[in-house]
Amino acid sequence: MESLIAAKDFSPIEDAETIKNACKGFGTDETALISILANRNEAQRKLVRLAYKEIHHQDLIKQLKSELSGNFERAISHWTMDAAERDATLINEALKKATPDYKVIIEIACTRNSEELLAIKRSYQSLYKHCLEEDVASQTIGDVRKLLVAVISTYKYDGEEFDENVARSEANILHQLIEKKAFNDDEMIRILSTRSKKQLCATFNIIKDLFGTTITKGLSASPKDEYISVLLTTVRCINDSQRYLAKVISHALGDLVNEEQALSRVIVTRAEKDLKEIKDVFAKRNNATIHEIVDRKTWGNYKAFLLALLGKE
Amino acid sequence: MESLIAAKDFSPIEDAETIKNACKGFGTDETALISILANRNEAQRKLVRLAYKEIHHQDLIKQLKSELSGNFERAISHWTMDAAERDATLINEALKKATPDYKVIIEIACTRNSEELLAIKRSYQSLYKHCLEEDVASQTIGDVRKLLVAVISTYKYDGEEFDENVARSEANILHQLIEKKAFNDDEMIRILSTRSKKQLCATFNIIKDLFGTTITKGLSASPKDEYISVLLTTVRCINDSQRYLAKVISHALGDLVNEEQALSRVIVTRAEKDLKEIKDVFAKRNNATIHEIVDRKTWGNYKAFLLALLGKE
Structure with a gap:
């Protein structure tokens, strides 16, 4: 289940206006941005982004990137994308590192279902004019490549039948x-x-x-x-993808200097999917909730944003 | 361009009736079957098959299989399927042979575009409750497997941009x-x-x-x-897929005893795509047209059916 609490009534046009006002002049009203974006589900955010483009002739993601910075910018920009675009972007970023972040690619390929992975491939092609498989294959080598390319390529059977x-x-x-x-x-x-x-x-x-x-x-x-x-x-x-993702969060919370991106990646990508179950698994295996540790170890707008996505304790 | 000449006016219900009558009693009116099915495009055939199911509570393909036999049955049954189902069936048949017919798998994977290949994978899963990749991978070995699985897996970029x-x-x-x-x-x-x-x-x-x-x-x-x-x-x-397919036809026409299935496969799968261009390539590289050789070397309903799909000379 999702952890996100989406607004029941909302107006994309009003949201686009509020966001524009929050970005006006020097400084930014981050609290206003969070109170809108962290309470809109994927379809709602899509409409806000469309309304923003229509009214202000600017892509909302670009606006956020130019207005904000650091962890908070990265998390809220990723959040504002639709799921397939976000995953395609995450894989592309993982590939561009000096040593590609193989685990991110596997995490995305193995925890999304076939239709989601297909949507990621479509989004990847439209963003980068390459297919996902060719970029993964050309930027990795040896046994790691064999496994990665095989895992991301297959359009798996998602049905219930097995032998x-x-x-x-x-x-x-x-x-x-x-x-x-x-x-x-x-x-x-x-x-x-x-x-x-x-x-x-x-x-x-x-x-x-x-x-x-x-x-x-x-x-x-x-x-x-x-x-x-x-x-x-x-x-x-x-x-057991939920157990794996709970471990990723646990590991990230133990080493935020190096692993902060993993923390926001899992929260942002699972908030509308199964973050509730991941929080439960985490709580059972640790002496605290994700909520409590995020509250203690992070700060500012970044913290406010993550806590909003984590939803009620 | 397609070689098929599809009817401009047609009624799926009338077609279903005519087909049922052609199959009634002992013997079958193959000419009637050909005159209908070989003059309907994919969307039209789909409607005829739906109407047949609705009216006669029987799948048209099963009816054809029980009524007909040999090359003609195989060709007209494949033709009556929609393209993705047909290609999925062809790959499955190729895999089931004592030595899988690798070339058929490659032909289908490399001459269809990404969306067509995706539709084949969907159809394969719905027919066999397995994914295409797992069946190809589990029924082949060594270097051939490496190449085959890689080729059929990738959701390739079909766009115009290249580097x-x-x-x-x-x-x-x-x-x-x-x-x-x-x-x-x-x-x-x-x-x-x-x-x-x-x-x-x-x-x-x-x-x-x-x-x-x-x-x-x-x-x-x-x-x-x-x-x-x-x-x-x-x-x-x-x-150059058209040149390749023209060669497959040429090879098949030279050895019909062993390669008849290749002849009807290419004619049936390309009649609504680029069979016109394939015919042109063939004519340029041989001293005769496909039409002429099919006319000379095949016979009966099978011949009548292939000539109908080949369209005008």
């Missing part, structure tokens, strides 16, 4: 590959990148039943190189 | 790989499977300009194993 026999046979294949430490074997990549979430969860459960250990434990036992770390992220995102 | 510098750099990469006979190198597969058609054609042209030879000649010079043959098909389909 017990296939699950049993592939549980054995995966277990044997892990025993042999053949983590980069083509079969490992084939199974993880092409099978449906439902099918893979059945396979993971059989591994646990037959061999008394989880696939993540098997992978974690090895010394972690870059590839194994990407592989682990893949398995975790498929196996 | 001269990338084309130059990748022309060099491809040329060097061919010189070294490193045909299965990851870079070869990356470039062919992720770059847009426009980008790849620019790259192929630079290879010709810089090195005075085409990429297909470079590949053909090697002894043809299964992988190289799939690789060549990929390059040919991307480089």
Whole structure:
């Protein structure tokens, strides 16, 4: 469930006016921006952005970028985009780093469903005039590339049907590959990148039943190189995305200097999806709520904005 | 351009009646079936199939399959499906053979545009409750699998923009790989499977300009194993799909005992797309038209049906 509290009544034209006024002259009324944007759902924000363009002949995102700065600007700009554009932008940013941020790409590819991933690919092409696959493939190498490209390419089956026999046979294949430490074997990549979430969860459960250990434990036992770390992220995102995302938040809150972007990424991208469940998982596994720690460790408009997206405790 | 001559006025209900009558009692009035179905475009056939289901509570394709047999049944059943369902079925049939018919899979993946390929993937999932990628990946192995899965997975950029510098750099990469006979190198597969058609054609042209030879000649010079043959098909389909398809027809007409399915596949799948251009290419490269050879070498209802789809000479 979403954590966002969207306004019941709203007028895109009034919102566009209020935002314009908040940006007038020196300084910005950030509180006004937050009180509007953090209380509009995706469809509402889209209408506000359209109204803003129509009335003020300017893209709202560009306006926000020129008016604000730092973490707050980044978070509220991402939030104002629609989901597919935001994910396409996040992947593009992840690719542009000196060492691409592989985990962000995997997180997006493995926690969105097929239709969402398709929308991201469409948005990516319209923004960058390239396909997502070619940019990921041309900016990565080796085993990491093999896994990444396979995972982002497949238009997976999202349905409920799965095959017990296939699950049993592939549980054995995966277990044997892990025993042999053949983590980069083509079969490992084939199974993880092409099978449906439902099918893979059945396979993971059989591994646990037959061999008394989880696939993540098997992978974690090895010394972690870059590839194994990407592989682990893949398995975790498929196996239990909410638990994975709660961990990302937990890790980010423990190291805000380096990981702040991960914190706002997960809050911004999941606020209209399953942030409520992620908050519950977090609370069960930590001695505090996300709310409490964000309240204690962040400040200013950035804090106000994140708390608004986190919704009620 | 399409070769098909579609009826201007038609009634789906009348068509459904005529087809039902043609199938009544012993024997079938194949001429009636051809005169209707071979003169309806995709949207019209869809309506006829819907009307047939509504009135006679039976799927038209199943009716045709139970009524007819051999080449003619296969061709007219495929024709009556919509394009995405037909391509999904063709790929599934190709995969089920003792040795999968890789060339059919490549032909479909590389001559359809991104939206068409996406529609095929959707249709495949709805027919088989699997994704296309997982079936291709689980039923192939080695280098052939690497190339096939990469080619069918990517949601390619279909736009007009391409990058001269990338084309130059990748022309060099491809040329060097061919010189070294490193045909299965990851870079070869990356470039062919992720770059847009426009980008790849620019790259192929630079290879010709810089090195005075085409990429297909470079590949053909090697002894043809299964992988190289799939690789060549990929390059040919991307480089000039109409020329490739004209060659498939020419090859099939020369060996109808073994290749009849290729003949009807190309005619059926391209009749509403670019069969006119394929016929022109064929006529320029052979001493006869497709029409003439089909007329001479095939017979009966099958011949009548193919000639109807081929349209005017």
